[in-house]
Amino acid sequence: MSLTSISLRNVRKHTDTEINFAGGLNYIVGGNGLGKTTILESIYYLCTTKSCCSKSDANVVKFDEDIFEINGTLEGLTKDSATVIYSVASGKKQYYLNEKQIFKASSVIGKFPVVMLSPSDHAVTQGSPAERRKFIDSVISQSSRTYLDVLLEYQKILRHRSALLMRIREGDFADSEMELEAWNQKLMSAGEQIINHRVDFLKGFNSYVAESYNKIMGKMESPGITYLYLGGTKSDNISKTFKDMLSEYKVDEIRRAANLVGPHRDDFIFEINNINLREFGSQGQHKTFQTVLRFAEFFYIKDVSGNTPIFLLDDVFGELDAQRAKKVSEYLSDIGGQAFITLTDFGNISFLKAGEKDRVIKLNEDSKIAYA
């Protein structure tokens, strides 16, 4: 699947911008603050109905304007046109697919798969466990609707359970003990499904990580993701461990009125040759691993869904050394899909060559487009 053209109206700096894209690699080149990332953000909007970079749609509207509009033409098995419109005044966002309004974001997600590597990915390898869970959950959810459903149910159970724990803390435990047990059972059944799903997923995903890592590093090392569930237990008997931990933490859970046991507290350890990246990795190794994870995600979704994602890479060459950057660029020309890469200067990077299927798009000082 590929995006053939896009038009942006009042999207951040872009008052009225139209761009035609190539089916291979599209290099978007321009100085700081001219709106390169905004183009990636707009593509992300078309594919997911959401922004990749801002929590509020209102922030994306050009200063002093009311409405932003993004239009795109996508070609896969069929030719589709997609439109996102947002108005500050009404606070409403509308998504149109082939001129028909779509009311549920979930019916768009997965139709135009997209993978994005951005500087904010540093949180995945360097941030809190929540960031790693978010990454893993989003990759699995894109390829499994069942997983997404269980995940949503689990979150609902957590909210109920914490309200119940709060009530127990303030009242009489004897009355609520059986109710807590009922919710424990719900928690365990959904939680176990999540853990098993993640374990199975990593069995397959780790080989994608290894392949991408070795392509980018150009040598054989063994990177991997280890899943620490239920406090890092080594036990295979998830049900029993889950149950034992719930009784062990019962008093604590009530005292703090918080859910202390379950996959919402799990972590994933990124390793290179069994060395923990988070503890021992350099900045460069972190950046490399973040890049590896997105490439692995790209190929995983491509294989599982049979639909080649659009690959967005925001400032990927900024922090990599010349050798790794060269490998990444070679790898990119090999992905058999469409990618969008932002750069501050194309000419300065000697190894970059735009092939027949590629295009260099320049953003001038007034955010106007020129094709090189």
Next chain:
Amino acid sequence: MQIAEPLLVAIEELSKLPSIGKKTAQRLALYLLKSNGEQFESLVKALEDLKAKIKFCERCFNLSEEQLCIICKNEKRDKSKICIVEEASDVIAIEKTHEYSGLYHVLGGVLSPLTGVTPDSLKIKEFLKRLEKEKAKEIILALNPDTEGEATALYLSKLIKPLRIKVTRIARGLPIGGDLEFADEATIGRAILNRGDF
């Protein structure tokens, strides 16, 4: 808005009803104004009777005209089975299938700690008292297959199991996250027939 006040009030009141929007409310109000007196009176009477004459059955909390509902009064119903449902509308849905001849118990909701629904706010104590008096041999849990419905089912089964009464749950076949009252008869009928151990 320059609309006669009684009409405006009627539109406002009608639009409070479920699945009635402003436009439908306005159409209904104008229709009622135009309709003949007899039709109008009988609607008013029906609504008054609804509120005045319908109460909760003392035994099962189903909607009823008398102290006991028609189902609890019916001698032919199988008293060894009690089917637990969330709302009276679920009784109607199950009755439509003609697959069930036992009794009911309407909880009046499901456990939802988040919105403050506790076991005390449901008809659970009343149900346990019923079990002491009546000689039920099987309790069928027919709650919606969503998160709260299932947690409530688990809770009830924990309460009933020590009493050595068989607990079953209607078979899955209903859409997950769906509402029992909106499902079609064939689906509910099969779910009752294929109920399994729980």
